[in-house]
Amino acid sequence: MKRLFPLLTFLAIALISLAMAGFAYFGSQEAARIKFEAIVDDAISRIETRLDLHLTLLKTTQAFLDTHENxxxxxxxxxxxxxxxxxxxxxxxxxxxxxxxxxxxxxxxxxxxxxxxxxxxxxxxxxxxxxxxxxxxxxxxxxxxxxxxxxxxxxxxxxxxxxxxxxxxxxxxxxxxxxxxxxxxxxxxxxxxxxxxxxxxxxxxxxxxxxxxxxDGFLYAGFRSDELFNSALLRMPLLPVHVTIYDSQTGEEKPMFNSATPAITMGNLVDTRYMNVADRQWALKFEPTVAFSPPSSPVIPVMLGLFGLLSAVAIALVSRYRERAYDAAEKLHETAEKSLLEKDLMLQEMKHRIKNLISRILAISRQTASRAADVNEFSESFTARLQAMAASQDMLTRSRWQKVDLMELLRIELEQVFGNDLQPGLLNGPQVLLDEAATQALGLTFHELATNALKYGKASNSIDALKVDWRVEGQHRKRMLILNWRESEQENLQKPESIGFGTKLIDVNITRELGGSISRRFLPSGLQVKIRIPLK
Incomplete structure (x- = not known):
């Protein structure tokens, strides 16, 4: 409710201001309508007076002829x-x-x-x-x-x-x-x-x-429309109305009179009156001209509405700033407490990470030592694997232990093995962001695959013999990464009789660490490895 208070304040004051502006606007429109109707009444009176005078003359002349028996x-x-x-x-x-x-x-x-x-x-x-x-x-x-x-x-x-x-x-x-x-x-x-x-x-x-x-016969009078109606309407003071007169009994749209001053559009200020002249009905349409001035300016309701809105905004901002000041004080207190807790959590997490790294390094050292023929081979294999772990750790550090891009991880691991001359098209796939566990496990996996390709495959002669592509299937929490590692241009490739430490390390990383699966196909043309792991 405290957060909604500035908004509710703004809405309440804005609605009141708009209501007042609306009443002012409709009041000005009504005043303009009343003033315009008074002008129309004056125009009608002038026309009727002029017509009555002329028609009375016709009746008077009839009486004159009648007294003389025609x-x-x-x-x-x-x-x-x-x-x-x-x-x-x-x-x-x-x-x-x-x-x-x-x-x-x-x-x-x-x-x-x-x-x-x-x-x-x-x-x-x-x-x-x-x-x-x-x-x-x-x-x-x-x-x-x-x-x-x-x-x-x-x-x-x-x-x-x-x-x-x-x-x-x-x-x-x-x-x-x-x-x-x-x-x-x-x-x-x-x-x-x-x-x-x-x-x-x-x-x-x-x-x-x-x-x-x-x-026997008739008395008649001929009238010229423009002179007749202008004589009525052009008397001083001039009326700010445009008059169009139709004979409503003919049904024709052509007017019998149209005043010279052009009409303007001013809201709904249009008034149509009907007049009976010598047993014939006329329709008189009245519209304002530029000389018509409303009794109140339409700018006043607009200014009133704008002033009310600005006032509502100002009051809402003051309320909002006051609320933010209270929130800032509370957040400062919460931040101080949270920083102490985070410091303790970071120390605990650092201990946990160091313990896991040491355990992983000890396991790798034992397995490497059991497979090494001499100290030099152990040193070379162990150093390479530590460098792969270090590269993964470096990427995680640069990403502040958030997410690491799969293509960047592959590029770094392959460059460590094959150098910096990676050909375009070697790596192909959409952007995939990996968490800490996937980064460390896949970093060692790519290092082992690349090392084997360098030792036993055609990639030892040309990096073009290696292609890596991947795709993502599924959506949201059911997303699955499918990665294909293809080595080509090999001759008479056969499945090895025994499983080395590198293969075991890959299987452990994929199946146990990441909960995925890995399959290998030893084709005559080359090795194909398919890795499937769930994405988080």
């Missing part, structure tokens, strides 16, 4: 429109006009009415396959381009016709879907829409109806 002359209508100063007070409104509804084939009566009201000789256009016609009779404010509208049959256009048929059923305003205006006025087309209202003394429209009188 018998307003061109000069009267012109004076009425001029008094409104539409360019200043009603931006986006292109003009107001009247249509007269007549059955197809009765165009002459409308041409006469146009000539009487406008003083223009105008044909009704375009050609149509509809049963009814609704050409423009009056349009104000009058200008050369608007005169081209006179005589244009709006009933021939399916978008306008849909709104007109709905307007004939009641006295409400009915807007068209978005369309391009200006084509029939000789100007560059622009996006907009038209709103129709039935003249109040006009009878409900029906396909089987007898032709209505010439005074």
């Amino acid at each position: 018998r307003v002359s061109q000069p009267q209508f012109q004076a009425f429109i001029a008094a409104l100063d539409m360019k200043v007070n009603f931006p986006g409104l292109r003009g107001l006009g009247t249509l007269r509804l007549a059955r197809t084939g009765d165009e002459e009566q409308i041409r006469s009415l146009i000539h009487q009201e406008q003083g223009l000789e105008r044909e009704i256009y375009p050609e149509t396959d509809q049963q009814w016609r609704a050409p423009v009779v009056i349009f104000e404010p009058r200008k050369p381009s608007s005169d081209m509208l006179i005589g244009y049959d709006m009933f021939s256009d399916p978008i306008r016709r849909q709104a007109m048929e709905m307007a004939m059923s009641d006295d409400a305003l009915h807007a068209t879907a978005p369309l391009m205006l200006g084509e029939n006025a000789g100007v560059d087309p622009f996006a907009g829409f038209v709103v129709f209202v039935r003249l109040k003394n006009a009878r409900p429209f029906a396909a089987t109806q007898t032709p209505p009188p010439l005074t």
Whole structure:
């Protein structure tokens, strides 16, 4: 528990800090959302106010015509429109006009009415396959381009016709879907829409109806979308929102208006509102612009979180250092006691190792002496074996009595017998690390095998006649070292009649010391020895 205390401290403070940063972040996001919604409400209010003003003008004009029983002359209508100063007070409104509804084939009566009201000789256009016609009779404010509208049959256009048929059923305003205006006025087309209202003394429209009188028809207003919506949105102070307006009833993705200031991505600050305009539903999508500034900086939650994490790290480090100071004091005390025990163990181990070496040397000396013909032979054999033991001991000492590499042990023992001219490929096998017992036993074994090869085999003439390879089988505690000692280029090799001390020494080292096995094959081509010992 003491070791986990710094970690638990860090986690607790970090979680609290992150929770506070999270609350601060979501609080800032909520504040930004509330501020953005307030701006959207302001934008909606501006658009609705502007549209209400324009549509109220259309209803007022309807009432004006109704009070005159729809018998307003061109000069009267012109004076009425001029008094409104539409360019200043009603931006986006292109003009107001009247249509007269007549059955197809009765165009002459409308041409006469146009000539009487406008003083223009105008044909009704375009050609149509509809049963009814609704050409423009009056349009104000009058200008050369608007005169081209006179005589244009709006009933021939399916978008306008849909709104007109709905307007004939009641006295409400009915807007068209978005369309391009200006084509029939000789100007560059622009996006907009038209709103129709039935003249109040006009009878409900029906396909089987007898032709209505010439005074039956519609009052309409044409709107230019960009001028209309910009006049609402570009009032001071400017709102930091990008507005895209769609007609949601058409199902088309092309907007009828797109504000000029580009939108930016700021979290989930996107708001879509719906508005009913003259019996038509619009979708208004609002997004923030670069001018939108959240009420609180997003950097504050990040800084708060970082400060909390740094504080948690600092407190955890202080706890950790304090714990390490206590551990260091305890370890110093334990080390002092352990060093005394290790010193005693080292002395005991040294005594044991010296006793074993002396016993091994005495055994080797006795066996060597019993086989030696004279003192010189004893001295030579005994010295060579002691050197093999010394080489193993030297490798163990350099490895601090840990592990010795098998290839290095073989190389040293073979170099003692054959010199330093060992050819590449003589030794082949993976890295195998030997413990103390295996190092001492295999060191003497390799020395005896090499000495015999030098005395009796072709290796006395060429080291190329000798090959040693090994491999490891099994895994973990069941690993087994298999070593092959091969002597070649021999002639008529036969198994010896008696077993010498060197052979006995090898067998004792492999079978008793290491718990392995050894087999020898005396082939005509040479000696083959296979050694199998378990690895620890």
